[in-house]
Amino acid sequence: MSGYHGAPATNASEAADWSTGRVIQTNLRAVLGRAYPRVIGLTREPSWLFFEIFLPFLAVSAFVFVYRALEAPEEFIGFVVLGGAMTSFWLNVVWMMAAQFYWEKDQGNLELYFTAPMHLMSVLAGMAIGGLVMTSSRALAVIGIGSVLYGVTYDIQQPFLLAGVFLLTMIPLYGMGMLFASLFLLWGREAFHLAQLLQEPIYFLGGVNFPLRAIGPIAGVVMATLPLGVGLDAMRQLAFAGSGVEGVLPVGPEILILIAMGVVFLVSARLALGYLEFLARREGRLTLRWQ
Amino acid sequence: MPDELAIHARGVTRVYKAKPDPVTALGGVDLDVEPGEYFGLLGPNGAGKTTLIKILTTLLLPTSGTAKVAGFDVVHETAKIRRVINMVAGGEQSGYGLLTVREQLWMFSQFYGLPTREGWRRVDELIEITGLTEQRQQKVRTLSTGQRQKLNFARGLLNDPWVLFLDEPTLGLDVAAARDLREHTLSWKAAAPGRTLLLTTHYMVEAEQLCDRIAIVDRGKILALGTPEELRRRVQAESIFRLELDRLPQNGGIAGIAALPGVVSAVRADEEMADGAASDRVALKVALADDSALTSVVTAVAERGSHLVGLAKSEPSLEDVFVELVGRGFGDEDGDQEPAA
Ligand SMILES: Nc1ncnc2c1ncn2[C@@H]1O[C@H](COP(=O)(O)OP(=O)(O)OP(=O)(O)O)[C@@H](O)[C@H]1O
Numbered sequence A: 001m002s003g004y005h006g007a008p009a010t011n012a013s014e015a016a017d018w019s020t021g022r023v024i025q026t027n028l029r030a031v032l033g034r035a036y037p038r039v040i041g042l043t044r045e046p047s048w049l050f051f052e053i054f055l056p057f058l059a060v061s062a063f064v065f066v067y068r069a070l071e072a073p074e075e076f077i078g079f080v081v082l083g084g085a086m087t088s089f090w091l092n093v094v095w096m097m098a099a100q101f102y103w104e105k106d107q108g109n110l111e112l113y114f115t116a117p118m119h120l121m122s123v124l125a126g127m128a129i130g131g132l133v134m135t136s137s138r139a140l141a142v143i144g145i146g147s148v149l150y151g152v153t154y155d156i157q158q159p160f161l162l163a164g165v166f167l168l169t170m171i172p173l174y175g176m177g178m179l180f181a182s183l184f185l186l187w188g189r190e191a192f193h194l195a196q197l198l199q200e201p202i203y204f205l206g207g208v209n210f211p212l213r214a215i216g217p218i219a220g221v222v223m224a225t226l227p228l229g230v231g232l233d234a235m236r237q238l239a240f241a242g243s244g245v246e247g248v249l250p251v252g253p254e255i256l257i258l259i260a261m262g263v264v265f266l267v268s269a270r271l272a273l274g275y276l277e278f279l280a281r282r283e284g285r286l287t288l289r290w291q
Numbered sequence B: 001m002p003d004e005l006a007i008h009a010r011g012v013t014r015v016y017k018a019k020p021d022p023v024t025a026l027g028g029v030d031l032d033v034e035p036g037e038y039f040g041l042l043g044p045n046g047a048g049k050t051t052l053i054k055i056l057t058t059l060l061l062p063t064s065g066t067a068k069v070a071g072f073d074v075v076h077e078t079a080k081i082r083r084v085i086n087m088v089a090g091g092e093q094s095g096y097g098l099l100t101v102r103e104q105l106w107m108f109s110q111f112y113g114l115p116t117r118e119g120w121r122r123v124d125e126l127i128e129i130t131g132l133t134e135q136r137q138q139k140v141r142t143l144s145t146g147q148r149q150k151l152n153f154a155r156g157l158l159n160d161p162w163v164l165f166l167d168e169p170t171l172g173l174d175v176a177a178a179r180d181l182r183e184h185t186l187s188w189k190a191a192a193p194g195r196t197l198l199l200t201t202h203y204m205v206e207a208e209q210l211c212d213r214i215a216i217v218d219r220g221k222i223l224a225l226g227t228p229e230e231l232r233r234r235v236q237a238e239s240i241f242r243l244e245l246d247r248l249p250q251n252g253g254i255a256g257i258a259a260l261p262g263v264v265s266a267v268r269a270d271e272e273m274a275d276g277a278a279s280d281r282v283a284l285k286v287a288l289a290d291d292s293a294l295t296s297v298v299t300a301v302a303e304r305g306s307h308l309v310g311l312a313k314s315e316p317s318l319e320d321v322f323v324e325l326v327g328r329g330f331g332d333e334d335g336d337q338e339p340a341a
């Protein structure tokens, strides 16, 4: 590290003496570095388009037809379109966050990440931010196509609040992905199967395709565990303000819940990562179970 | 402050939990490497070379003993060590296949915290040095093994590491690519003084060409340590003969010959056979305590149904040292003899 920051070091001990500023800068750069292939992938892996636009859109359409056939209130159509768009983020979290360390380990990236001078949380954050940028384009596509095709009308009185709630939802959602990334590696296939198993129930419990209130008492459980459910419930209240929709809770408390979830998931992700590294160094392997 | 040793290890052991029995990969390693030194670890498969590298690169904890890199403890001062090291392994598939060579190097430069402009400059410089200029816009997943390894090597130099670990860096490369890589390593040494290299390899030429000092390891222990010259001198007292036979000796074969009185070691050395040799022919390298034992070797060969078709006295090589210490040549699986020394 001959003098990238200040005078060139004359020996290794000097070179290892980093200021706090340099540590922070390196971690920020690592976030960008890891987000980079994700964003590049946007233009290089068209097959992802299929999974992240077409599949959610199909699911949305199916519900739209059911609601139309049942002559459900027209807001339900808007709910479904919004829910469908948010599904893209959930898919992104399951397949490209939670399962990611798996691939990274096989390719030998994980070892290089551990030996690089940044925290692995920065790698996870980069993965999350890159994924978020990439998936946002998909989600917007689903909303655009769905809204035009099914004639959804929005009534947004507080656009900044809506955008803020969206971002606040993303923190615990991707925080959950960051946590799962370590857990999946620790528990191997079992965790992987569990996630696949959970995918459908989460659509249901997350209230992706219908208002969460409709499932009654279970809604309380959802509130306490699933960022996507809470976020969607708040976003629907804000996106269809005039239609008199009621959420499980008013937007204010839901925002507080999202903040609390964000803290819990990020802290847990950090702890899980520490345990992962400890286990890797002590046992010479990255998994609790043999695979 | 005096410069710390680049690598310092005392009584380092490592035991892996495994079924049915725990595996002792390192059985007490002592090692000091000076800053600026190029140091080689030579040893057969499973000797513990990678295990030692993993401990020094903070990926693995020693079971006992202490180890320091650039004066920092591998157990407690991992953050500091990670700022001054890098590592490249043979056959490494790091990064993301959808990136181009240039993009991939840039991504890694960010993990080492290089400022943007400095990062791109370094990336382009290393692409040129390693001869990847034509492939710079090519996707990583389309690279050949040799190009891929050049990319890995370039990645390893991105942060201009003070201690570089190369674990069998030329694994699977053809002669020319391996030579290129060795040359890059040497030019890095000239360009960046004070940098230290720890190399593991199975190739004697590589160790001899790149390393100031070499340790021969087997079963988790250092059996000998010194400059290539010093190591060669250990076997100078012996006479080494190369025998070419028309076929493999029968009853007891090579092991039988190695067991004769006055014979220090006997191994196959087929790779040095002259072109066009009949396919049954084998070559043996025999180390003798003194020349007089040659008569009994020649007799023993004849008794075992083989005919001598060539005989030459050869200068001791690093491989001879290795064979004597480890008790077997590279690639020989029948290594259950005790080391002679
Ligand atoms: N994670 C692990 N769990 C159990 N045993 C292991 C593990 N890693 C290595 N070993 C064992 O430790 C011993 C040393 O392995 P190591 O990889 O250090 O050898 P090496 O000298 O690098 O060999 P090679 O030349 O084949 O690369 C071997 O017997 C190996 O099987």
Ligand SMILES: [Mg+2]
Residues within 6 Å of the ligand: B049, B050, B051, B167
């Ligand atoms: Mg190895």
